[in-house]
Amino acid sequence: MTTPIQATIQQSMALAKAHYENFPVASVLLPKDLRAPVGLVYAFARQADDFADEGELSPEERLALLDGFRSQLDQIKHGATPDTPLFQALQAMIQERDLPLEPFYDLLSAFSQDVVKARYANFGEVIDYCRRSANPVGRLMLHLYKQATPRNVALSDAICTSLQLINFLQDVDVDYRKNRIYLPLDELQKYNITEQQIAGQHSGGTWSLFMEFQVNRTRKLLQSGAPLGLALPGRIGLEMRMIIAGGERILKKLHHVRGDVFNQRPTLKPTDWAYMLYRAVRKK
DSSP, X not given: OOOHHHHHHHHHHHHHHHSOOSSOSSOTTSOHHHHHHHHXXXXXXXXXXXXXXXXXXXXHHHHHHHHHHHHHHHHHHTTOOOSSHHHHHHHHHHHHHTOOSHHHHHHHHHHHHHHHXXXXXXXXXXXXXXXXXXXXXXXXXXXXXXXXXXXXXXXXXXXXXXXXXXXXHHTHHHHHTTTOBOSOHHHHHHTTOOHHHHHTTOOOTTHHHHHHHHHHHHHHHHHHHTTHHHHSOHHHHHHHHHHHHHHHHHHHHHHHTTTOTTXXXXXXXXXXXXXHHHHHHHHO
C-alpha cells in the first residue's frame, strides 16, 4: 500500500517531468537515486511559485500561503514533524542528504517578493532577486551531488543567475501581463524604451540594441560558469552541460530574432535538444 509520503514523492516526480521548462529537471540523465530528491525540490519550488503567480488570489492570500510553507520549514528547522506529506517527505530527504535549509527559505523570500515588487530600478536589484530565486536550486543540487565546494557553488551561481536572466528576456511579454518588469528600469531609460512600448509589444526603435546588450551580458555570465559542466563527474556533469547548452541555444535564438520576443518567443524544439545532447557529450 502506498503511503502519503510515497504518493507525494511519485506526484513530485510526475510534476517535474510534466511541467514545461527550457532546461532538464529530474531527467533520465540524472543518476536514478537523485531523481526523487530533485523532484521533491522541484515540487516545493513549483508550488511556492504558483502561490505567487497562479489563480485569482489577493496579495494577502498569496503571502499567507507562502508563510504557511515558511512555517513548515520552521518545523523542520526545530526538529518537529511537519503537517503535510510534502514537507514530511522533504524533511526525510533533507535529513538523509544533509541539505541546508537556507536555500529553501531564500526561494520563499523571492516568491514573496514577486507578490509585492513589480519593478526593478537597476541590475543590482535584479541580481539580488536571482540570488534568491534561482541560485538556491543550483546550490541544493550541488549538495545532493555532494559537490558543494566553494568553487562549484560560485560557478553554479553564475549559471543559475544567467538562466534566470534568460527567462526574463524570453518572457518580457508574459511577465508584463502579470504586471511585472524584471528588466532594469535605468537601462530601459538609457535606451529610451518606455513601459508603454512593452505594453504595446513594439520591438522597434532601440529595442533590438537594448536586447542585444542584455543577451551579451547574460552570455558572458553563463560562460563564466560553464567550467562546472566539466568539474562535475559522470551523468551529473552531462546534465549540467545539457543545461548550459540549453541556455546558449536560447541566447542564440534571442540574437537571431533581434530580441523580438513579442512575436517570436524563443523555445527549445526537439532538434535543439538533440543538438544540446551532442554538444554535451562531445565537450566531455
